[in-house]
Amino acid sequence: MIEIKNxxxxxxxxxxxxxxxxxxxxxxxxxxMGPNGAGKSTLASVLAGREDYEVxxxxxDFEGTDLLNLAxxxxxxxxLFLAFQYPIEIPGVSNINFLRTAINEIRxxxxxxxxxxxxxxxxxxxxxxxxxxxPKLASRSVNEGFSGGEKKRNEIFQMAMLNPKLAILDxxxxxxxxxxxxxxxxxxxxxxxxxxxxxxxxxxQRLLDYIVPDFVHVLYDGKIVKTGGKExxxxxxxxxxxxxxxxxxx
Amino acid sequence: xxNYTEDELAQDLENQEYKFGFTTDIDADQAPKGLNEDIIRxxxxxxxxxxxMLENRLEAxxxxxxxxxPDWAHVKYKKPxxxxxxxxxxxxxxxxxxxxxxxxxxxKETMKKLGISMExxxxxxxxxxxxxFVMDSVSVATSFKAKLKELGxxxxxxxxxxxxxxxxxxxHMGTVVPTSDNFYAALNSxxxxxxxxxxxxxxxxxxxxxxxxxxxxxxxTGQFERTLVIADEGSYVSYLEGCTAPQRDxxxxxxxxxxxxxxxxxxxxxxxxxxxxxxxxNGLGGIFNFVTKRGICGLNSKISWTQVExxxxxxxxxPSCILKGDNSIGEFYSVAVTNNYQQADTGTKMIHLGKNxxxxxxxxxxxxxxxxxxxxxxxxxHKNATNSRNFSQCDSLLMTDECGAHTFPYIECKxxxxxxxxxxxxxxxxxxxxxxxxxxxxxxxxxxxxxVNGYCKEVLNQLPMEFAxxxxxxxxxxxxxxxx
Ligand SMILES: Nc1ncnc2c1ncn2[C@@H]1O[C@H](COP(=O)(O)OP(=O)(O)O)[C@@H](O)[C@H]1O
Ligand SMILES: [Mg+2]
Numbered sequence: 001m002i003e004i005k006n007x008x009x010x011x012x013x014x015x016x017x018x019x020x021x022x023x024x025x026x027x028x029x030x031x032x033m034g035p036n037g038a039g040k041s042t043l044a045s046v047l048a049g050r051e052d053y054e055v056x057x058x059x060x061d062f063e064g065t066d067l068l069n070l071a072x073x074x075x076x077x078x079x080l081f082l083a084f085q086y087p088i089e090i091p092g093v094s095n096i097n098f099l100r101t102a103i104n105e106i107r108x109x110x111x112x113x114x115x116x117x118x119x120x121x122x123x124x125x126x127x128x129x130x131x132x133x134x135p136k137l138a139s140r141s142v143n144e145g146f147s148g149g150e151k152k153r154n155e156i157f158q159m160a161m162l163n164p165k166l167a168i169l170d171x172x173x174x175x176x177x178x179x180x181x182x183x184x185x186x187x188x189x190x191x192x193x194x195x196x197x198x199x200x201x202x203x204x205q206r207l208l209d210y211i212v213p214d215f216v217h218v219l220y221d222g223k224i225v226k227t228g229g230k231e232x233x234x235x236x237x238x239x240x241x242x243x244x245x246x247x248x249x250x
Numbered sequence: 251x252x253n254y255t256e257d258e259l260a261q262d263l264e265n266q267e268y269k270f271g272f273t274t275d276i277d278a279d280q281a282p283k284g285l286n287e288d289i290i291r292x293x294x295x296x297x298x299x300x301x302x303m304l305e306n307r308l309e310a311x312x313x314x315x316x317x318x319x320p321d322w323a324h325v326k327y328k329k330p331x332x333x334x335x336x337x338x339x340x341x342x343x344x345x346x347x348x349x350x351x352x353x354x355x356x357x358k359e360t361m362k363k364l365g366i367s368m369e370x371x372x373x374x375x376x377x378x379x380x381x382x383f384v385m386d387s388v389s390v391a392t393s394f395k396a397k398l399k400e401l402g403x404x405x406x407x408x409x410x411x412x413x414x415x416x417x418x419x420x421x422h423m424g425t426v427v428p429t430s431d432n433f434y435a436a437l438n439s440x441x442x443x444x445x446x447x448x449x450x451x452x453x454x455x456x457x458x459x460x461x462x463x464x465x466x467x468x469x470x471t472g473q474f475e476r477t478l479v480i481a482d483e484g485s486y487v488s489y490l491e492g493c494t495a496p497q498r499d500x501x502x503x504x505x506x507x508x509x510x511x512x513x514x515x516x517x518x519x520x521x522x523x524x525x526x527x528x529x530x531x532n533g534l535g536g537i538f539n540f541v542t543k544r545g546i547c548g549l550n551s552k553i554s555w556t557q558v559e560x561x562x563x564x565x566x567x568x569p570s571c572i573l574k575g576d577n578s579i580g581e582f583y584s585v586a587v588t589n590n591y592q593q594a595d596t597g598t599k600m601i602h603l604g605k606n607x608x609x610x611x612x613x614x615x616x617x618x619x620x621x622x623x624x625x626x627x628x629x630x631x632h633k634n635a636t637n638s639r640n641f642s643q644c645d646s647l648l649m650t651d652e653c654g655a656h657t658f659p660y661i662e663c664k665x666x667x668x669x670x671x672x673x674x675x676x677x678x679x680x681x682x683x684x685x686x687x688x689x690x691x692x693x694x695x696x697x698x699x700x701x702v703n704g705y706c707k708e709v710l711n712q713l714p715m716e717f718a719x720x721x722x723x724x725x726x727x728x729x730x731x732x733x734x
Binding site: 048049050051071072073075076077081082085088089090091092093098099101102103105138141154158162175236 | 298432446667680683685686687688689690691692693694700701703704707708
């Protein structure tokens with residue numbers, strides 16, 4: 001699905017990713033954990049194509065294409081989805097209009113016809129049910145006046161609507177109560193197939209009780225420094241990150 | 251900015267008069283360049299006007315000569331040479347292209363994006379009109395007119411109204427925008443060539459949007475347009491002005507006057523989409539649009555102005571309401587977009603005279619490129635206007651670091667029981683918002699369109715449906731590639 005090799009990225013003069021390697025295969029769920037400021041959101045942004053970051057070294061292969069050569073919207077159309085840590089508000093633009101525009105732009109890029117209003121509404125109904133999103137929110141302005149939890153749920157709703165190959169969830173669990181967490185996890189698990197993959201960035205192993213990862217990685221100081229199974233998450237929760245720092249120092 | 255003084259003007263006029271002194275040839279299709287009494291007599295004779303109209307024009311001309319061009323607006327431009335303008339040319343001779351190939355490719359592209367059919371495109375640019383299309387539009391216009399006639403609604407060109415309904419015109423013309431109102435209004439009163447006239451009889455609700463679209467076919471509209479809309483007691487009309495297709499125009503200066511009269515319990519909704527040539531990317535060319543628009547409200551009546559302004563090089567425009575009758579309502583919804591070197595100074599005046607009068611102002615300015623966009627508004631509460639209320643919201647959206655947004659709200663309140671609220675915001679288009687859209691697969695162009703249309707939603711919602719759709723496309727097109 002995606003193969004990241006020796007990725008270096010900086011913002012301004014500050015290098016944040018310092019030679020990151022990560023391979024994710026179709027059908028897998030990977031969790032990335034790490035202390036604040038380690039570069040987790042930076043990785044997500046760089047993969048999504050945010051222009052503020054400059055990639056200075058390394059390659060990213062996404063389903064056989066050079067991801068770094070694609071424009072942001074092309075990456076999205078190829079099936080890369082980012083659930084934002086801080087979802088953006090777009091006043092006056094309804095969620096539905098936003099998503100229909102997105103779906104049709106993606107279809108157009110594949111030379112497909114626009115989705116019919118009927119099919120679209122059916123999809124909205126199906127997917128909003130999946131994430132238990134209040135149907136009223138679907139017709140409200142994108143994220144405007146949504147609570148923190150509603151925003152996160154809306155990200156998963158959008159993910160469900162767009163059906164990406166690779167979804168990166170950036171701290172989608174933070175700020176969610178246990179019920180919302182279950183809903184989000186249920187959404188991710190339902191959408192999971194052997195053709196797609198998910199990278200879950202999280203602070204808490206709590207989420208991983210619901211979304212069971214195949215691999216857990218520790219991102220520290222711009223690199224993946226440790227990889228393990230689910231038990232690594234538990235150990236991190238229990239012991240924090242200091243032991244990793246020590247391990248690295250030795 | 252240099253002041254163009256009265257003296258200089260007088261001097262100019264003197265010189266020019268000498269230079270252009272001529273004897274009127276009533277058979278000519280076109281007046282010679284320049285402005286003097288003879289020219290005005292020529293226009294009036296051409297239009298076979300009654301004497302009172304000629305007198306009005308001459309009086310306006312006398313006033314205009316004593317006035318100076320206002321320079322308080324936040325715009326800079328080279329003052330037009332009023333003696334270098336042709337004030338009359340026969341309506342059918344309006345700017346036509348020789349062939350479809352002569353039409354500016356950029357303009358063709360824009361029309362294509364607006365989804366205007368080829369036939370329509372040809373009609374709008376004045377190139378050979380397909381016969382079936384003419385037939386069609388004539389028949390549409392005719393059946394439309396028959397329907398209006400049944401209801402006693404008059405909707406015709408201003409010239410026709412002067413001939414056919416002189417009493418109505420004479421009684422109302424100049425009562426809302428007096429000749430002496432301002433420099434451009436005086437000029438317009440002296441030299442206007444045509445425009446629209448509309449009268450809705452008592453108690454009649456006009457069943458369709460009255461659109462100048464049907465009228466423009468009958469003859470070109472000039473640069474000094476005159477519009478008069480009268481809604482008699484208890485009537486309702488929604489009036490659409492303008493055309494969303496880009497209008498190429500040889501006339502650089504446009505100085506229109508629009509007067510709306512809403513009698514007791516009447517309502518007028520006046521919508522404009524203005525997309526005149528804004529000049530090129532370097533600020534060359536483009537229309538100067540200096541318009542005076544004003545309405546007066548009787549008892550319990552309502553006037554609502556909605557405008558989407560994306561064109562013209564310089565815009566100077568303040569659609570206003572005089573809330574004379576008790577309980578009357580004035581509304582102003584505006585989107586003004588400026589790009590490249592465009593300049594707009596626009597806003598409204600709400601004059602509260604009657605008791606319990608209410609006004610709402612929603613202004614959305616969008617500046618891109620190196621353009622300047624100003625909101626200028628006056629809310630005036632007179633001493634008898636007890637319990638009157640105003641709410642104003644003026645938002646500015648900046649697309650680049652080089653453009654400017656300015657807000658000049660003036661408030662004069664002479665009645666302590668009134669309530670005035672003013673809110674203003676300025677924001678830069680969010681890179682975060684654009685990134686969010688891109689990440690969902692939406693192109694930058696579409697993203698800007700979505701964000702800007704969302705931002706203007708309150709105003710666009712006021713427009714009649716088909717108009718709103720075109721206005722949305724227009725906003726997107728005007729801002730293409732403008733984020734910086
Ligand atoms: N726009 C920016 N300008 C400068 N530094 C930044 C910017 N964005 C992030 N950083 C820095 O990059 C580092 C990594 O940030 P981030 O990727 O958000 O970490 P994480 O998501 O792992 O908490 C931090 O030190 C942060 O301060
Ligand atoms: Mg983060």
